[in-house]
Amino acid sequence: MAPVPPNILVVEDDRETRTLIAKYLRNNACNVTTANDGREMSRAMTDHRVDLVILDVMLPGEDGLSLCRKIRGESQVPIIMLTARGEDVDRILGLEMGADDYLAKPFNPRELLARINAVLRRQAAAQTASAVMGATALNFQGWRIDFRLRELRNPAGARVAMTSAEFDLLRAFCERPGRVLSRDSLLDLTQGRNAGSFERSIDVLVSRIRRKIETDPQDSSMIKTVRSGGYLFTPTVEPAAMPVDGAK
Structure with a gap:
């Protein structure tokens, strides 16, 4: 169009x-x-x-x-x-x-x-x-992340299992597409400064998320590593339409 x-x-x-x-x-x-x-x-x-x-x-x-x-x-x-x-x-x-x-x-x-x-x-x-910041669910490249249900569905509509920490990190990325996010800022957005939180934990979580959403986790296209910067979420993100009652 x-x-x-x-x-x-x-x-x-x-x-x-x-x-x-x-x-x-x-x-x-x-x-x-x-x-x-x-x-x-x-x-x-x-x-x-x-x-x-x-x-x-x-x-x-x-x-x-x-x-x-x-x-x-x-x-x-x-x-x-x-x-x-x-x-x-x-x-x-x-x-x-x-x-x-x-x-x-x-x-x-x-x-x-x-x-x-x-x-x-x-x-x-x-x-x-x-x-995007006010939405309860978002779409990116066919994927759907629902904040109320705390679930992620792939383009085929199947639910993808995620830990709470993985979900919170993916949500932080989805709500801030196109921005370079440092490991420190991602820690603050997801885990806060709780005891035991450290920058390397972000790298581990990113690696896990990549294995779940990337076609080739070794050549990531959605979550880019920015040298000396952090990470950049590249997809276009849009508010998702609410599902019809009874739809899965």
């Missing part, structure tokens, strides 16, 4: 700049709505789904910094501020009022697009992480 184009709202009073931004973004698979000032911005945000706002600081009437604060009081939609002045005070004020990024004029449209994509990726990652 093709990715859904993001809906970008450009709030800029300079017609030439506004037209340039809108044309470039539309040519790069974005849906664009434009506004000249705060009133048009509010109307556009009411009438359209907006995934990101490009907001000029210098606007007629209510300025961009005030509008940024108003948006952030009502929504978590990402905001990239634009200004003709590259002064640090404007950048700092914009970020303090909730802007996600800041770009000074004049700018290269390619850089603006890159920043838009970066902000949208960060937002998507944060939303996924929030959903």
